[in-house]
Amino acid sequence: MNDAGELTYGLRRICGALREAKKTAGGVWLDHLENLLREMDDSARHLDRTYVACASMSSNSLSQWRAYGGNGVGYAIGLDCNEKLAVVAGSDVDIDASISKTMTLGWLPVLYDPAQQRSLAQDTVAYALYNLEWGCPVDSVMTEIVFSAICMKHPSFKDEEEVRYVTQVYEENAVQFRGGKYGITPYVRLTAPQDGGINEQGTILCVHGSCDSLPIVELNVGPGKMADSARRGAEKLLRHCGFSEVSVSSDESPIRW
Numbered sequence: 001m002n003d004a005g006e007l008t009y010g011l012r013r014i015c016g017a018l019r020e021a022k023k024t025a026g027g028v029w030l031d032h033l034e035n036l037l038r039e040m041d042d043s044a045r046h047l048d049r050t051y052v053a054c055a056s057m058s059s060n061s062l063s064q065w066r067a068y069g070g071n072g073v074g075y076a077i078g079l080d081c082n083e084k085l086a087v088v089a090g091s092d093v094d095i096d097a098s099i100s101k102t103m104t105l106g107w108l109p110v111l112y113d114p115a116q117q118r119s120l121a122q123d124t125v126a127y128a129l130y131n132l133e134w135g136c137p138v139d140s141v142m143t144e145i146v147f148s149a150i151c152m153k154h155p156s157f158k159d160e161e162e163v164r165y166v167t168q169v170y171e172e173n174a175v176q177f178r179g180g181k182y183g184i185t186p187y188v189r190l191t192a193p194q195d196g197g198i199n200e201q202g203t204i205l206c207v208h209g210s211c212d213s214l215p216i217v218e219l220n221v222g223p224g225k226m227a228d229s230a231r232r233g234a235e236k237l238l239r240h241c242g243f244s245e246v247s248v249s250s251d252e253s254p255i256r257w
Contacts, residue, residue: 007047010117010149015040017121021129032132036125039142046142051188052150053165055079055107060251063159065222072224075234081107083215087167088189089174103143104167108151112158124148143168165190190214216246223253 015037022033039046056064059076068074084106111117128141150166167188169175175186191211219238221231227250238246 006153007050007052007150008043009154010121010152011040011043011145013117013121013152014124014145014149017118017125021125028133029129032129033125035132035138036128036141036145039138040145043142043146046139046146049168049170050146050150051167051169051186053190055163055165057109057161057163059218059220061159061161062223062253062255065251065253065255069222069224072222073226073230074222074224075230076220076222077214077216078218078220080215080217081163083192085165085190085214086193087169087171087174088191088211089171104165105147107163107165108147110153110160110162110164111151112153112155114155117152120148120151213242216243219246219248221248221250223251223255227251 018033018037018040022030022037025033058064059078064076065074085104087104111120124145128145131141131144132138146168147166150164153162167190169188174188176189177184177186179185189211192213192215216238219234221227221234224230231248231250235248238244238248
């Protein structure tokens with residue numbers, strides 16, 4: 001991510017809710033709260049297996065074009081957010097064993113309003129305490145806390161209208177690596193499973209053996225003097241890749257790059 005503290009922003013909000021709850025807690029509830037605060041001190045261990053794909057609910061935002069639009073030759077890929085995505089584990093991975101090592105909740109909206117963040121943090125603490133009291137492992141509780149934390153972002157970013165597809169991956173063979181301006185970066189690939197992502201028991205299949213395709217429904221060509229040629233090239237590429245039904249549009253903003 002382009003903000004080094006982005007993943008810890010929400011964790012700080014939840015830590016604040018935990019400390020606030022400690023002021024009136026006693027007995028076993030105080031023990032649970034102190035246990036969670038100790039785990040939060042080791043949050044890097046839980047974040048290390050967390051992977052995030054970021055998108056925007058706005059398909060045509062000038063601020064997004066400026067930040068990510070490739071200086072006038074960019075594209076906004078529209079995905080069907082109702083489609084479930086699975087982690088591509090590779091053909092040499094035991095899929096049945098890997099499903100229990102991966103967790104996803106689908107696309108999650110990012111909250112920017114401090115009041116909404118406070119409410120989410122308090123609800124997350126209450127849910128964590130309930131699960132700990134019923135004997136849920138602390139690692140599973142921390143997974144829920146991390147998912148909630150990732151749904152919070154500094155209010156100054158609200159124009160991004162961001163949503164995030166968050167997965168926690170314990171299957172090391174699914175992790176790949178690439179180089180970039182932040183050094184070596186681990187990542188996982190996502191795909192839309194051929195079977196729709198639901199198994200016979202009705203559970204979301206989070207792991208898939210091969211990479212099929214993504215649920216692309218539209219493509220928007222960014223503003224710029226080369227938008228026409230960029231659009232023609234995109235349409236040809238979509239047909240070549242079997243996405244001939246995907247609609248292609250162009251941003252008509254007169255922005256100069």
